Amino acid sequence: MNPACRLCAAPLTRTFVDLGMSPPCESYLRPDQLDEPETTYSLHVRICERCLLVQLPAHVAAEEIFTADYAYFSSYSDSWVAHAGRFVDDMAARLGLGAGSFVVEAASNDGYLLQHAVARGIRVLGVEPCGGVADAARALGVPTESVFLGERTGTEIAERHGPADLVVANNVLAHVPDLLDFVRGLRALVADGGTVSLEFPHLLRLIEGRQYDTIYHEHYSYFTLRTAAAALAAAGLAVVDVEELSTHGGSLRVLARPGEQRPSEMVEKVLADERAAGLHTVEGHTGFAQEVFEVKAGLLEFLLTAAREGRSVAGYGAPGKGNTLLNHCGVREDLLPFTVDRNPHKHGMHLPGTHIPVHPPERLAEVRPDYILILPWNLRAEIAQQIAYTREWGARLVVPIPRLEFV
Numbered sequence: 248m249n250p251a252c253r254l255c256a257a258p259l260t261r262t263f264v265d266l267g268m269s270p271p272c273e274s275y276l277r278p279d280q281l282d283e284p285e286t287t288y289s290l291h292v293r294i295c296e297r298c299l300l301v302q303l304p305a306h307v308a309a310e311e312i313f314t315a316d317y318a319y320f321s322s323y324s325d326s327w328v329a330h331a332g333r334f335v336d337d338m339a340a341r342l343g344l345g346a347g348s349f350v351v352e353a354a355s356n357d358g359y360l361l362q363h364a365v366a367r368g369i370r371v372l373g374v375e376p377c378g379g380v381a382d383a384a385r386a387l388g389v390p391t392e393s394v395f396l397g398e399r400t401g402t403e404i405a406e407r408h409g410p411a412d413l414v415v416a417n418n419v420l421a422h423v424p425d426l427l428d429f430v431r432g433l434r435a436l437v438a439d440g441g442t443v444s445l446e447f448p449h450l451l452r453l454i455e456g457r458q459y460d461t462i463y464h465e466h467y468s469y470f471t472l473r474t475a476a477a478a479l480a481a482a483g484l485a486v487v488d489v490e491e492l493s494t495h496g497g498s499l500r501v502l503a504r505p506g507e508q509r510p511s512e513m514v515e516k517v518l519a520d521e522r523a524a525g526l527h528t529v530e531g532h533t534g535f536a537q538e539v540f541e542v543k544a545g546l547l548e549f550l551l552t553a554a555r556e557g558r559s560v561a562g563y564g565a566p567g568k569g570n571t572l573l574n575h576c577g578v579r580e581d582l583l584p585f586t587v588d589r590n591p592h593k594h595g596m597h598l599p600g601t602h603i604p605v606h607p608p609e610r611l612a613e614v615r616p617d618y619i620l621i622l623p624w625n626l627r628a629e630i631a632q633q634i635a636y637t638r639e640w641g642a643r644l645v646v647p648i649p650r651l652e653f654v
């Protein structure tokens with residue numbers, strides 16, 4: 248039986264891209280787990296022929312991933328905290344937020360964003376289902392409710408705390424399995440004259456940049472401005488403005504308000520860009536599977552040629568996106584003997600599915616590989632600087648996406 252669209256409930260009969268079966272991309276393995284069976288889930292992404300939402304059915308439930316010991320603390324990334332600080336400055340200026348205002352954030356994580364509003368004397372509330380990160384937020388002075396946001400919880404919170412002038416839902420929309428319940432929760436939280444702000448990766452950039460490694464099990468929905476506006480409209484929210492950001496390979500920041508609204512020129516511009524790329528039709532989405540094949544062919548040709556010529560290759564980085572890529576391409580230790588990563592929690596671990604070992608970066612200077620394959624391509628400039636010393640022995644840096652390229 249075909250799964251149903253999470254936005255309009257039509258049966259999903261058409262493939263956007265099928266990356267096969269893969270283990271969850273953050274389930275790194277200890278050496279003693281390597282002989283055990285691994286659970287894999289489908290990465291078969293569909294497009295709805297009725298509403299055009301590109302989506303992955305929620306094979307892995309959000310509750311399994313975002314549990315109490317969920318380890319992702321946003322504050323670990325300095326650049327991310329700075330991005331959040333600029334966001335709060337922008338919104339405070341634009342909406343005139345001050346001491347009498349109330350700001351709520353859905354998926355507020357460890358308070359990395361709301362702490363900037365607290366510093367301005369603005370009343371805030373975080374909504375964060377993961378117990379561990381919610382505790383960290385409270386320690387920063389950010390009051391936090393540990394629930395998933397939906398229509399019921401949003402209504403209850405608004406009854407207790409009052410409606411919000413600003414509801415922030417940055418980088419969460421793509422990760423909610425029950426999309427309609429979530430956007431209704433946003434509507435329940437926001438005041439009739441208030442604003443909702445959302446950030447999410449832009450499907451137009453994913454397609455243009457062949458960023459297929461950003462497809463993973465917890466990334467349930469892949470939005471254009473058109474489909475995001477349709478989801479918001481289902482809850483009575485209208486898009487008023489949009490901004491294009493460079494985060495996550497190219498994201499949109501969308502502002503929406505309750506009721507009828509007049510969209511900005513920028514909204515018309517982004518919708519026109521999407522139409523020019525064909526993303527207003529089902530057919531306009533159908534070339535992506537071939538683009539993905541080209542990336543796979545380029546990477547495998549490079550690795551096979553290097554192996555035949557007796558040249559050594561090492562990886563740099565062990566990001567979740569690298570696991571989508573390596574599993575889809577079927578790369579194992581015979582083609583990529585190891586990768587290195589700066590995160591000490593990953594040292595001595597093995598990548599899910601491919602079982603490629605992860606070492607500290609110092610291993611590069613010991614092994615002196617001929618080629619270094621940069622898996623987090625979005626950080627290629629930063630990484631090329633960090634490992635500039637590898638040029639001493641003539642190592643060449645390689646990125647696999649959007650096409651195989653020597654840096």
Ligand SMILES: [Zn+2]
Nearest residue numbers: 252255295298
């Ligand atoms: Zn649909």
